[in-house]
Every structure is written in structure tokens, then in C-alpha cells.
Amino acid sequence: MEYKEILSEAVGTLSVNKLRTGLAVLGIVIGIGSVIALVSLGQASQQMIQSQIESLGSNLLTVQPGAVTQGGVRGAAGGRTSLTLDDAKAIVSSSEITTVKNVSPEVERRTQITTGGNNTNTEIIGVTAAYTEVHKVTIASGNFITQRDVESMTKVAVLGPSVVSDLFGEGANPIGQTVRISGKTFDIVGVTTSKGGTGFMNQDDRIYVPLTTAQKQLFGMNYLSSIALEAVSPEVMTDAQNQVGYFLLARHNLSDPTKADFMIISQQDILNTASTATEIFTALLSGIAAISLLVGGIGIMNIMLVTVTERTREIGLRKALGAKKRVIIMQFLTESIILTFTGGVIGIILGIISSYLIAKSLNFSFVISLSSILLAFVVSAGIGIIFGWYPARKASNLQPIEALRYE
């Protein structure tokens, strides 16, 4: 018998038994679709977490003043006034420091701010133009603080989205309006895009003003709260830490590193935490994929076992009419392949559509990976074909009369 004949017989049998065919296809669709949707959902949340962590600035080093030690009593870190804008400028112009890309000197303090009838308490950060680069801050509307603002000590402010909604209401456009900080009026020139709250640090609840304005007009100080540095790449973080460390020691005329009046905190620590989180997530994802593959696979196995075992009598009849074993097995194998491929393609499409819809409704990014589609398809199709073929082979090994009598 030609293969074309077997194929048309298989298609014929499938189209005659619509309910049975429909159920088998449905089983495979659900098996494959759910794996794809679940894995996609997991990958989307993994990506979300990663981008949240990266939004802190991934190659970030922070130089902070050391603790004040008076008569043997060590105060809180950052209490000293040892870091200055000149330090920051020297790091930028130094030829010894090759691994630092951007330098952002910063001062910060919490203050009450008001506008019209509203007021709120928020973090005021004095920055230079380099801040956006180092901390990966982007502007939603208007402009950020410019170099000219810093040089000419203008009274302009850039608001975080939380501050905007606190003072002006959700979705309002505050650009062109003013805000009063410590009794001084600032023009609002820009709003940053939301980064979301990470941990207990809400990066959206902030107001950025020019560094010089903050130092001279708001806080009345000439030192810095910190200098944030962006390393060229994650690989040179340690080098950058050492270069900046020795450079500042020399600049502050200190020879003993243990007596340093500053400390450098590396983003590496945060990165380590991040990669642990990512590893846990990857394990969780593999678990979800494995369980849904197992559940889907068992579903497919059941429906194939039931439908093919139910057809033992039909196999007996076909043998009684002169079908050879090979022909019967070929027919059932062909039917299983058609079922699993039809179900597989529909399942892939439905899986992609449903993960897209879930991502949309949860405001997640839509991620779909070829490997999860391939894994779901290969495993499910394999199970479908094996359990379509195996009971058919078993039945075709029986004497025709035994198969015909099968209950």
C-alpha cells in the first residue's frame, strides 16, 4: 500500500470521528499552550526584576565621606565633610583614572516643599548634568538640569513623578509652574520617567535641583553628600574602586588606607544580590516549565491512550479484512502525527496570544522564547506520537479475533 493511501485513510478516519479528533487536539493544544504561556509569564517577570535592578545603574560606584571620629567615638558614616566638588572635578580630569566613564557629585537632604495649597516632604538632590547618565534617569517631559544651570546657579527643579502627583494631582503637567523649597521659588523645567519603587528607596519621590543652587542657596554647605561614579564596564569595577581610592587618598594627603576619610561602595554587592535573585527565578521557571510539561504530557498521554485503545476492535476488523501490521501501525502513527502537529500549531498560537494578553493586562513586558516553544512542542508531540503508536502496535500484535472481541 502506498503511503499516499495510508495518509488519506488517516485523514478520513480523523474527519469522520470529529468529537474524538477534537478532544485529542484540545488536549495537545492545552498541553503546549499552557507551557508556552507560563514560561513566557515567568520570563517576563524575570526580565522586569532584572531591569528594575539595572535601573539603579549597574556599573555604579559611590564615594561617601567617612564617619567622624572624635575622641575614639566613631559617628555615623557620611558624617564628615571631606568630599568636595573639587574632588569630583579632579576625578574627571585625572589621567590616572581610566576606568570611570561618568562622575556625578551629589548633595541630598529631606525638606518640606510647597506649591499653592499643597505641600509634601521629599528628598532634594543637588545634581550636575552627569546624574542622568550615572543613575540611568530619563526625562518624561521637559529637560533635566543642565551644565549651564549648575554654572549659573539657576533656581530650576526637575520633579519625580510621585512628587508631581502629590503636589499637582495624577497626570498633571507641572512644567512652567513653580515650587517653593526652603522658602525659595523654583521653576519646574522637567519631570522624570517613573522607575518604580525599588526596596525602601522610592526613586520617583525626588526633586532634582542644580548642585550649586542646592549647596549655596538651600543647604548652605560646600561639601558633597556623595560622588557617584559610573565604571566603563562591570568587569572593571574593582579596578575603578582601586584607582579612585588611591587617587583620593593621595589628594587628601593620606598614606594609610585604614585612615581614609571616605569609603567606596560598589554596586557589585547589589549585582550579587541581583544574580542570586535571577538564579532563584531561573530555577522557579524551570520548575514551572517542568510541571506544566508533565501535566500537559499526562493529559496528552491519557487522551491518546484512551482513543487508540478504544479502537482495538477497529484494528481487529482492519486486520480481518487483510490489513498488514505495518500498514495499521503506519496509519495510526500518521493519525498521531497529524493530531499532534495540528494541536501543536494551534497550541503555539494560543500560547503566544494568551501570554501577550496576560502581559498586557499585568503591564509586564511581552517575552516569548523560541526554546520554550520548541521544548513544549517537542515534548508534547513526542508524547502524543508515542502514545498514539504504542497501543496501536500492541493491538495490531493481537490475533484479529482477540482484537475484535476486545471490550
Next chain:
Amino acid sequence: MIKVSHLTKIYQMGALETTALSDVSFTVNKGEFVAIMGPSGSGKSTLMHILGALDLPTSGEYVLDGANVEKLTEDELAEIRNSKIGFIFQAYNLLPRTTAMQNVMLPMMYAGIPKKDRLKTARKFLENVGLGDRLTYTSNQLSGGQQQRVAIARALVLNPSILLADEPTGNIAMTQAQEIMAIFEKLNRDGHTIVMITHEHEIAQHAQRIIHLRDGRIVEDNHNHRQKRAKT
């Protein structure tokens, strides 16, 4: 044509051994119409299944058209069932939800006959059993008698050496049974060899020869002097 010698079939069910056939020997010649009778449990169905190559004997010899059936390979048995034997079941055994034409075409497909010829031949054989107007009816749309006539057309379609019928009228109303017997008589007159199982005396009377089985043995094997003709 058919020659069985010392045929024995023992069923093993757990520790229990049941002897369905013991030492059965007989010959059926070309053109004969033989009825096999016996009470239930006499082994007549077992004998029929062995004659139809649907089952193999425990011991003994079965020669069909000069070939020792019990020594054939599985594929050779499939070919014998396909081309030399036309088997009619009590329960018709048509494919469900499948048209009369498709059912009749099935053995021809396994014989490798081209589709065009299959359609022509199937139509001719269905017309011969009086179902020319039911070609595209599916099995469940046909009455019992009509289904059995489709099964007869299916059994005949490859012009087998022998037609085996296992209680062909067992599930059918009497008037329709008469129609089936008329078809058998006509086939026999046209030269077909027929072996039929029945427990109904009336049906057996249509045969030329009646073999009685009891407890797996032949107890009587007589020429039927009062062969009956179906009312047509």
C-alpha cells in the same frame, strides 16, 4: 479446497484450560454450501475463526487452496484473509460513521487496487446486494439487514475462494434473514463456496450439507436431502 485434519484448540485462561475444539477433521469441496450447527459452547465459532485465519489452532493442520495456513507468516495470513477469504460477522462489523461505499472499498484498498477501480467495483457489488440507492449511507443510517448486505458485498468484493458466515442472520429480523439467505443461495449457484454457522434449524436447511458439533467434536456430518429454497 478446505481440508482440516485433527484440529485442536485449547484456551488457556489462568490455570484453567478449556478445550474448544478436539480432533476435528473434514473437507469442504469447491462449490459446496455447508452449514455448521451446534449449541453454544460447542466450538463452532472457534472453528469458524480458525477457518477464517482470524485465529490459529493449537495443533492440527488447515489446508486452504493447497497452502498450510498454520505455517504462514503474519503478512501471508493478512494476504490470505484479504484475497481468499470473505468473512461475514454476526455483528456485521462495519466501520462506524463510514459510508457503505467506503466499507466495501476497504479490502480493495489493502489489496492495492487503484481508487478509480475501487469505486466502480464497490458500486457494482452494492447494487448486486440491492443497495444501489444506499451507497452514501453511513453504517448507523442502515437497518440490520442492510448492514449485513453491506458486509456481504465487502466479503465478496475481492472474489474470495471461500465465503465464511458466522451466524449471518443472528441479529436480523426473519423477513430480512430470508433476503440474506436468498443472496447466499444465488452466490452458491454462481459457484461460490460457502461455510455458514447457525443455531437456527430453518436457516441451516438452506445448505446442501450440515455438520453438527458438540463439545468441540463433530457428531454428525450429513448431506441435506431437504434443501430449502428461500422465498424470493
